[in-house]
Amino acid sequence: MKLTSPAFISYNHIPSRYTCDGEDFSPPLVIEDIPEKTRSLALIADDPDAPNGTWVHWLAWNMDPRLSGIPENSVPNGTVEGITSFGKPGWGGPCPPSGVHRYFFKLYALDTELNLGEETTAVDLKNAMNGHILDTAELVGLYSRKEQTS
Numbered sequence: 001m002k003l004t005s006p007a008f009i010s011y012n013h014i015p016s017r018y019t020c021d022g023e024d025f026s027p028p029l030v031i032e033d034i035p036e037k038t039r040s041l042a043l044i045a046d047d048p049d050a051p052n053g054t055w056v057h058w059l060a061w062n063m064d065p066r067l068s069g070i071p072e073n074s075v076p077n078g079t080v081e082g083i084t085s086f087g088k089p090g091w092g093g094p095c096p097p098s099g100v101h102r103y104f105f106k107l108y109a110l111d112t113e114l115n116l117g118e119e120t121t122a123v124d125l126k127n128a129m130n131g132h133i134l135d136t137a138e139l140v141g142l143y144s145r146k147e148q149t150s
Contacts, residue, residue, distance in 0.1 A: 002032040003107045003137035007072070014103060014141035020095030021145060025073035026058065031107065035134045038065035038109040042129060044122060047094065049101040055085045056122045057092050057103065061129075062113050082120035089118045094143040105139040 007027045008014050016022040031041070042061035048054045059082035060075065067076055073091075075081060081089035094103055110132045116124065 001034055001107065001109055001135040001137040002030075003105060003139045004030045004032075005105075005139060005141075006030065008141050010139050010141070012142060014094060014143045019093040019143055019145075022093075023073075024091070024093040026070070026075075026091035026093075027141075028069065028072040029105065029107075029139070030069040031067055031137075034065050034067075035109050037111060038134055040110045040113045041065055041067065042108040042110060042114070042125065043070075043105065044108075044125065045091075045103060045105045046122065047096070047101050047103050049096070049099070050085075051097065054122075057084055057086075057094070058090070058105075059084060059120065059122055059125055061110075061116065061125060065109065080114075080116065080118060080120075082116070082118060082122070082125055094141075096143060096145060098145075100142055100144040103141045103143060105141070107137045107139075109134040109136070 018027040041063035045058035086092040
C-alpha cells in the first residue's frame with residue numbers, strides 16, 4: 001500500500017496552505033495498492049514532536065477501500081472523524097510553537113468497518129483497529145513556522 005501527496009514529498013516541508021499559517025486545509029492525499037480484502041481504510045495524522053507528547057491532527061475511519069485518494073480540504077462520503085488534540089473532529093493543521101516538527105499521515109487497510117462515533121480518540125481508534133490491520137502506509141511532512149513554504 002502507498003500513501004503520497006501531490007502537495008509535498010515525504011520528509012519535505014508541508015506548504016503553509018495546509019497549516020495554521022495559511023488556509024488550514026487538509027492536504028490532498030493519493031492512495032494506491034490497497035490490499036484486496038480491505039473492508040475500510042483509517043487515517044491518523046499526528047505530530048510526535050509536540051512539546052507535551054504526540055499531538056493528533058486528524059482521525060478518520062470507515063473510508064471506502066475503493067478510494068484512490070482524498071481531495072484537498074475534503075472528507076470522503078461515509079467517513080467518520082474523531083476527536084483530535086484540538087478537542088474536536090476534523091483536520092487541524094500544523095501549528096508548531098517552535099522548531100521543525102514531523103507530521104505523520106498513517107493509513108491503515110482494515111478487514112472490517114469500525115463501529116465508533118465522533119467522540120472517538122486516537123487511543124480508542126488504535127484499540128479498535130488492533131487485530132484488523134491488513135497493511136499500512138505512511139507519509140511524513142515537515143513544518144516549521146520559521147521556515148514557511150508555500
